[in-house]
Amino acid sequence: MESKDRLFNSMAEAVVTGNKEAAETLAKRALSEKFDPNEVIEKGYIPGIQKAGILWEKGEYFLPELISSAECMKAVMAVLKPALKASQAEHFSRGKVVIGTIQGDIHDIGKNLVASMLSANGFDVVDLGADVKLERFIDKAREMDADLICLSALLTTTMLNQRRLIEMLKERGLRQQFKVLVGGAPVNKRWASDIGADGYGENALEAVRLAKEIGPKRGLA
Amino acid sequence: MIRTTRPKVELLSRSFIEKIVDEAFLLLERHGVFVENAEARSLFKEAGMPVDETSLRVLINRKLIEDSLASTPLTVKLYDRAGSKEFVVGHDNVHFDPGSAAVKILDHSTQQERKPETADLVRLARLTESCEHIHFQSTALVSSDVPEIIADSYRLYLGLQFSSKPVVTGTFRTEGFRPMFEMLAAVRGGDEELRRKPLAIFDACPSPPLKWSNLTTQSLIDCARAGIPSELISMGLTGATSPVTIAGTLVQHVAENLAGLVICQLAQHGAPVIFGGSPASFDMRKGTTPMGAIETMMIDMAYTQIGKYLKLPTHAYMGLSDAKIDDAQAGLESGMGATLAALAGINVISGAGMLNFESTQSLEKLLVDNEICGMAYRLIEGIAQREDPLALRLFEGFKPETQFMTMPHTRKWYRLEHTFPRLADRDTYDAWVSQGRKSMDDRAHDRVEQILDETPPNLADETLRKELERIMRRDAKNNGFDRLPDIL
Numbered sequence: 001m002e003s004k005d006r007l008f009n010s011m012a013e014a015v016v017t018g019n020k021e022a023a024e025t026l027a028k029r030a031l032s033e034k035f036d037p038n039e040v041i042e043k044g045y046i047p048g049i050q051k052a053g054i055l056w057e058k059g060e061y062f063l064p065e066l067i068s069s070a071e072c073m074k075a076v077m078a079v080l081k082p083a084l085k086a087s088q089a090e091h092f093s094r095g096k097v098v099i100g101t102i103q104g105d106i107h108d109i110g111k112n113l114v115a116s117m118l119s120a121n122g123f124d125v126v127d128l129g130a131d132v133k134l135e136r137f138i139d140k141a142r143e144m145d146a147d148l149i150c151l152s153a154l155l156t157t158t159m160l161n162q163r164r165l166i167e168m169l170k171e172r173g174l175r176q177q178f179k180v181l182v183g184g185a186p187v188n189k190r191w192a193s194d195i196g197a198d199g200y201g202e203n204a205l206e207a208v209r210l211a212k213e214i215g216p217k218r219g220l221a
Numbered sequence: 222m223i224r225t226t227r228p229k230v231e232l233l234s235r236s237f238i239e240k241i242v243d244e245a246f247l248l249l250e251r252h253g254v255f256v257e258n259a260e261a262r263s264l265f266k267e268a269g270m271p272v273d274e275t276s277l278r279v280l281i282n283r284k285l286i287e288d289s290l291a292s293t294p295l296t297v298k299l300y301d302r303a304g305s306k307e308f309v310v311g312h313d314n315v316h317f318d319p320g321s322a323a324v325k326i327l328d329h330s331t332q333q334e335r336k337p338e339t340a341d342l343v344r345l346a347r348l349t350e351s352c353e354h355i356h357f358q359s360t361a362l363v364s365s366d367v368p369e370i371i372a373d374s375y376r377l378y379l380g381l382q383f384s385s386k387p388v389v390t391g392t393f394r395t396e397g398f399r400p401m402f403e404m405l406a407a408v409r410g411g412d413e414e415l416r417r418k419p420l421a422i423f424d425a426c427p428s429p430p431l432k433w434s435n436l437t438t439q440s441l442i443d444c445a446r447a448g449i450p451s452e453l454i455s456m457g458l459t460g461a462t463s464p465v466t467i468a469g470t471l472v473q474h475v476a477e478n479l480a481g482l483v484i485c486q487l488a489q490h491g492a493p494v495i496f497g498g499s500p501a502s503f504d505m506r507k508g509t510t511p512m513g514a515i516e517t518m519m520i521d522m523a524y525t526q527i528g529k530y531l532k533l534p535t536h537a538y539m540g541l542s543d544a545k546i547d548d549a550q551a552g553l554e555s556g557m558g559a560t561l562a563a564l565a566g567i568n569v570i571s572g573a574g575m576l577n578f579e580s581t582q583s584l585e586k587l588l589v590d591n592e593i594c595g596m597a598y599r600l601i602e603g604i605a606q607r608e609d610p611l612a613l614r615l616f617e618g619f620k621p622e623t624q625f626m627t628m629p630h631t632r633k634w635y636r637l638e639h640t641f642p643r644l645a646d647r648d649t650y651d652a653w654v655s656q657g658r659k660s661m662d663d664r665a666h667d668r669v670e671q672i673l674d675e676t677p678p679n680l681a682d683e684t685l686r687k688e689l690e691r692i693m694r695r696d697a698k699n700n701g702f703d704r705l706p707d708i709l
Contacts, residue, residue: 059506062505062506063505063506063508064460064505106428106434109458109461109462109508110508113508155324160369185578185580186324186580203508204508
């Protein structure tokens with residue numbers, strides 16, 4: 001029991017310090033020793049990513065530390081997920097997300113941060129990259145039966161495409177199928193409500209909070 | 222007489238410059254650059270460079286870069302609208318211009334940002350015309366009352382009418398070049414006249430790391446062939462889109478700019494190019510791109526020093542601030558930036574008027590920054606030996622009642638040795654109180670209103686205005702718009 005606790009502590013520590021190799025190695029060891037992957041995630045890794053989040057909010061961690069922790073989490077989930085039972089996997093999937101920087105805009109730092117943080121927090125994220133055509137967002141969202149579409153824009157000119165996408169969803173009778181979150185430097189709450197989006201996140205952590213709050217349409221959280 | 226020293230600041234040693242440039246060459250040779258524009262890729266192929274049509278990666282060898290550097294002019298000359306006033310961009314000459322292209326304007330009355338419209342662009346161009354220390358205008362605001370598709374040409378259309386100064390501009394779409402070129406040629410009275418006397422600089426930004434997009438590459442090619450100087454605006458963000466160390470970012474910066482320079486020279490041997498940029502020290506707490514950070518200024522000063530080493534005219538975004546209003550931060554960051562840029566001998570310094578990470582312009586700040594630029598100019602003029610002896614003669618027969626103030630020496634030199642700002646407060650406390658305890662921002666606003674109340678000087682003449690309007694209307698029409706906003 002004590003050795004198990006020590007293992008869990010090392011896992012948390014690996015995530016907090018952003019040591020991806022160690023985090024992956026520990027996950028593989030846990031599987032080879034037949035630990036319950038569900039317990040490993042819950043007691044080993046999640047406390048790690050939570051602590052990284054707390055350090056960020058306290059102002060001790062900056063983006064390189066926070067994102068490294070998120071990337072650790074992503075790597076670990078890739079190792080452990082296949083070993084989860086279907087019901088457990090469902091439990092850990094907070095929802096399916098299509099994310100991208102909208103057509104006409106090549107800026108994707110902010111979007112990358114949000115994508116990393118969402119996957120670290122258990123969302124299945126498909127990142128379409130930058131300068132993504134509106135059609136592609138819709139096609140991909142339908143193909144993977146997404147819960148959320150996240151649209152980033154850095155320019156005030158490309159921001160208009162966020163409105164356009166929501167209009168396209170309405171025109172095609174798909175608006176109820178997906179929640180739409182918007183973000184990016186020129187975007188604010190007012191704009192989000194003006195264009196009828198389901199939410200706006202000021203930064204990556206707020207985007208995660210919002211995504212959790214809105215939750216997958218399946219009703220799991 | 223002793224020659225006046227031009228004060229100068231340099232951050233890099235010669236051997237450090239050589240190391241950075243060498244790594245940039247190796248980066249282009251081994252890793253290469255992504256070129257989205259098909260015409261540019263075929264130019265590289267013709268020059269014998271390896272081009273991968275799948276990944277769009279182009280490898281550029283040292284020889285081609287060196288040849289391209291050799292064919293790039295040491296200086297660029299710009300001329301005002303009348304074609305009479307010449308500005309040499311190069312050596313250690315300094316020219317300030319308003320930071321562009323802001324998508325918001327700070328409204329003084331509400332202290333809130335709002336979207337700029339036609340009237341704001343006209344006001345900004347008129348104020349720029351009035352700023353004696355700001356040599357160039359720029360298409361600094363993006364007008365929200367015309368369709369986005371013609372927003373690039375529309376800025377130039379207004380600027381050329383309301384300011385006679387050379388203009389720093391750029392395209393937002395590949396089709397934008399044609400109408401903008403025609404407007405510039407209309408001012409000069411022909412394509413060849415424009416080539417002989419350039420009126421505008423076009424900015425072109427690579428996408429970090431190491432990519433030249435289709436739009437910006439097309440701008441390089443079009444400008445090179447028309448004889449219009451291209452300003453290369455590499456803009457790595459430390460630790461986000463470029464290496465986190467300043468020296469590492471400089472390697473990428475130099476490589477991106479050199480790739481652009483080669484494209485210009487392949488399109489037209491001898492094309493004018495300015496070695497510029499808008500990199501930033503990325504803030505790892507906020508995820509923002511502070512232009513007022515001292516490290517941003519250090520990167521700017523260093524790459525321009527490298528540009529000088531490569532015998533190129535230089536440019537940087539300095540003398541601007543990340544503050545949201547015209548407050549102390551706005552003054553301190555803009556003041557430091559403009560001063561350091563002038564000391565570094567950067568040829569084109571874009572930033573006046575700008576706030577909020579290059580996204581907001583302020584008319585009041587533009588006038589404050591004009592004063593900062595004036596101070597920077599005075600600084601780099603240096604300390605001159607006016608007379609020989611310097612002072613001894615003034616003390617001959619000096620008595621307790623002798624006054625310096627009434628000496629002919631004083632009257633002869635005081636206006637040359639000392640400058641007199643209009644907005645900075647040098648009043649006594651009581652005088653300041655009696656004038657309403659105004660802040661610098663308030664005084665700047667009073668001055669904005671005063672200038673805008675006067676009849677605009679140097680308007681483009683009627684014939685030219687009609688011709689510019691014809692080109693603008695045709696561009697609008699080609700894009701499906703029949704109406705343009707009223708100008709006055």
